[in-house]
Each structure stands twice: as structure tokens, then as C-alpha cells.
Amino acid sequence: MTEQTGTAEQIVLRPARPEEIPVLLALWARAAKGTSITDDAAGVAALLARDPQCLIVAAAADDPATPLGTVIAGWDGWRCHLYRLAVDPDHRRRGIGAALLAAAEERFAALGGRRADAMVLDDNALGHRTWQAAGYHPEPQWTRWVKPLAGGAS
Numbered sequence: 671m672t673e674q675t676g677t678a679e680q681i682v683l684r685p686a687r688p689e690e691i692p693v694l695l696a697l698w699a700r701a702a703k704g705t706s707i708t709d710d711a712a713g714v715a716a717l718l719a720r721d722p723q724c725l726i727v728a729a730a731a732d733d734p735a736t737p738l739g740t741v742i743a744g745w746d747g748w749r750c751h752l753y754r755l756a757v758d759p760d761h762r763r764r765g766i767g768a769a770l771l772a773a774a775e776e777r778f779a780a781l782g783g784r785r786a787d788a789m790v791l792d793d794n795a796l797g798h799r800t801w802q803a804a805g806y807h808p809e810p811q812w813t814r815w816v817k818p819l820a821g822g823a824s
């Protein structure tokens with residue numbers, strides 16, 4: 671992903687840098703909804719090692735080093751999965767979330783992706799409004815089935 675300037679709140683959208691992993695984890699701790707089994711330094715480092723462009727950071731144009739929001743635009747060659755859409759609570763409702771999703775979709779389109787999806791908690795009304803505003807809709811016929819892997823957290 672090339673760095674670009676967004677229209678919302680004069681933000682820049684850029685790939686995350688490995689050296690800012692602790693800052694991103696702190697942002698998720700106060701801004702993201704729920705926690706993930708991969709929310710640790712090793713998990714994010716593995717993500718960036720595999721796909722250095724997939725973790726998109728939004729920052730103020732006049733302070734590009736400080737992340738204000740994130741989304742993971744994961745492409746595995748088959749499907750397009752969105753994770754960790756989160757915006758700093760002090761900077762919400764200014765278009766950053768929408769700009770992050772637009773950047774993720776731009777990446778997916780460039781990679782040949784055909785459909786984007788996200789897991790959204792049923793009780794996350796704020797998330798529902800954001801996804802809906804960006805054109806996403808639920809598919810209630812699906813339920814996530816999981817199995818912890820050896821060596822991973824439950």
C-alpha cells in the first residue's frame with residue numbers, strides 16, 4: 671500500500687511498522703471491541719512478517735507517527751477478511767473508520783478480491799452501524815465454528 675492522504679480529518683493511511691507494535695496493541699486495548707487470541711507482540715509481528723501491507727494505520731496528517739485507527743485487510747489468496755477495525759475514542763465520528771475501510775477495500779480490489787467480510791459481535795451496535803454505513807450486511811445463516819490449535823490460546 672502506498673501512503674496516501676485521506677479527506678477525513680486530514681489523515682494519512684499507511685502500513686503499520688513493526689516498531690510500533692506496542693503502540694498498536696495499546697490502541698486496541700482502549701479502542702477495539704473485544705480481544706483476539708493474536709493480540710500480542712508475537713501475533714502482530716507474525717502478521718506483518720507474512721504480509722507487511724495488511725495492517726493499515728490511520729494517523730493525523732500533522733502527526734503521522736501516532737496511530738489513531740487501524741484495520742487489518744487480510745488477503746490469503748482466496749478470501750478477503752477484515753479484522754481489528756478500531757478508532758481512538760477521542761477521534762471517532764470524523765470519518766476515520768470509513769476511510770480505513772475504503773483503503774482496505776482498495777487493497778482487496780488491487781489483489782483481485784471479490785468480497786470482503788468481517789466477524790462482528792452480535793451485541794456491537796456501534797460496529798453494526800459502521801459496517802452497515804460502509805455497505806456491509808450480516809449473513810445470519812452462518813455461525814463461526816472454532817477449534818483451538820496446539821500451542822495457541824483457547
Ligand SMILES: CC(C)(COP(=O)(O)OP(=O)(O)OC[C@H]1O[C@@H](n2cnc3c(N)ncnc32)[C@H](O)[C@@H]1OP(=O)(O)O)[C@@H](O)C(=O)NCCC(=O)NCCS
Nearest residue numbers: 702703755756757762763764765766767768797799800803
Ligand atoms: C466502529 C468504529 C471503528 C467507527 O469508527 P469512526 O471513525 O467513528 O467511524 P466513521 O466516523 O468513519 O463513521 C462512518 C459511519 O458509520 C456510522 N457510525 C459510526 N459511529 C456511529 C455512531 N456512534 N452512531 C451512529 N452511527 C455511527 C455512521 O453512519 C458514520 O457515518 P456519518 O458519521 O457520516 O453518519 C469506532 O466506533 C470504534 O473503534 N469502535 C470500537 C471498535 C469496534 O466496535 N470495531 C468494529 C469491530 S467489528
